[in-house]
Amino acid sequence: MDSPFDEPGKIFADKRPLDEDYTPETILCREDEVSRYSEALQDVIEGFGPNNVFIYGQTGNGKTVVTKKMMQFLRAEAAQHDVPVTILEINCNKDDSIFSVLISLVNQLRPPDDQVPEQGPTKGFLWSTLYDELDDLEGDVVVVLDEIDMLGADNDKLLYEFPRARKMGSLEDTRVGVIGISNNHMFKDSLDPRVKSTLCEYEIFFSPYDATELTDILQHYGDLVFRDGIIDEGVIQLCAARAAQEQGDAREALDLLETAGNIARKHDAGQVTKAHVEEAGSRVEEQRVLTIVREQLTSQMKLALLATAFLNIDDEASPRAKNIYQVYENICEVCGYEPRSKRRVNDFLDSIRLYGLLERDERNLGRAGGRSYIHTLEVSPELVFEGLKQDQDGSESTLERYDLVPDPDEAQQARLMSYV
Ligand SMILES: Nc1ncnc2c1ncn2[C@@H]1O[C@H](COP(=O)(O)OP(=O)(O)OP(=O)(O)O)[C@@H](O)[C@H]1O
Ligand SMILES: [Mg+2]
Structure with a gap:
């Protein structure tokens, strides 16, 4: 039997930029959001203490990627100005209870050979350990809670008392700022009013991308991911237009382009064409429906x-x-x-x-x-x-x-x- 695999390297040059945890060199089309974000965080690099920020908008609108990039810049700027800052990043989809969030925060602050175990400690112990660790730090702390709506309803202490810990006397010197991110439009309204006014000191809304913005984003990734000249004319625009018609979701647009590439590869085609995008569209749509029915x-x-x-x-x-x-x-x-x-x-x-x-x-x-x-x-x-x-x-x-x-x-x- 001949090998069932196709000859490698004909269509794709590098698929890594499509990984969920890839942080691109550049953020495109989000100037206003980046500007507002930097306004909210400017105090940190000047040593005045962090503000709380609430980021919201639909899925695939760049909330996570922009935040990761902002944290990279914040680390670099703070280091350059000799301002000590610690940034802790949590994805609440993975750590979906206050308990796991606390363990993750404590363990990020501790060396690898002194981690708290996942079983055994009580919430009370974890809170006091966290405050001890934070007090030992020099400078302020920014805590990013991505997909914050995944946390259960008992989020008051984390979202209200924690950012106010120094004011309330739980921390001596260290100031804590929380950046909460959510794609659930009901989340903000579900918060206790005290929590809401604490967390939403700065609010930044990420709107859906339009077709022109998606074209820019796809072009950028297309150049990195595909071999030169392999994408036929109009393919990027078609993917962008389809995704813009749906939800303006960059992840969906990228998924469509990648699937079109996979189909072209399977057909041993010399180029990725609009017909491959059409076929990819049906597959992506099928997958979307199956995922909703089975998982949501x-x-x-x-x-x-x-x-x-x-x-x-x-x-x-x-x-x-x-x-x-x-x-x-x-x-x-x-x-x-x-x-x-x-x-x-x-x-x-x-x-x-x-x-x-x-x-x-x-x-x-x-x-x-x-x-x-x-x-x-x-x-x-x-x-x-x-x-x-x-x-x-x-x-x-x-x-x-x-x-x-x-x-x-x-x-x-x-x-x-x-x-x-
Ligand atoms: N402005 C942008 N510049 C570059 N890449 C982007 C941009 N916006 C989105 N992306 C890419 O699109 C994908 C989805 O973006 P991201 O993960 O930031 O969405 P999100 O708003 O956090 O969605 P969710 O609410 O589902 O978590 C990522 O792979 C990211 O790299
Ligand atoms: Mg996200």
């Missing part, structure tokens, strides 16, 4: 989605809220879930709609029918079924175990009607 919807939302999908593929049925609820109840009964109230199920449908999988129309169904909401699938039912067959970890889902998810090529109609 709760079990109850999945039941509501399955009921909606049934009624969407059956021409004879109407996917109105009332019918969806009936099918949902039947599904619950088959697989032993406790059915929630009609109102809750409508909330589930609203959430699914916010993920872009459904659209809702209000219809007047005449005197007998009254008003009703019709829920139409915005993505293919086959894709929804494929997503519902597996759980996040790739194992068989409960719905699949109870044989409730139809195969796309089966004669579904008769089978589905029995649930209505």
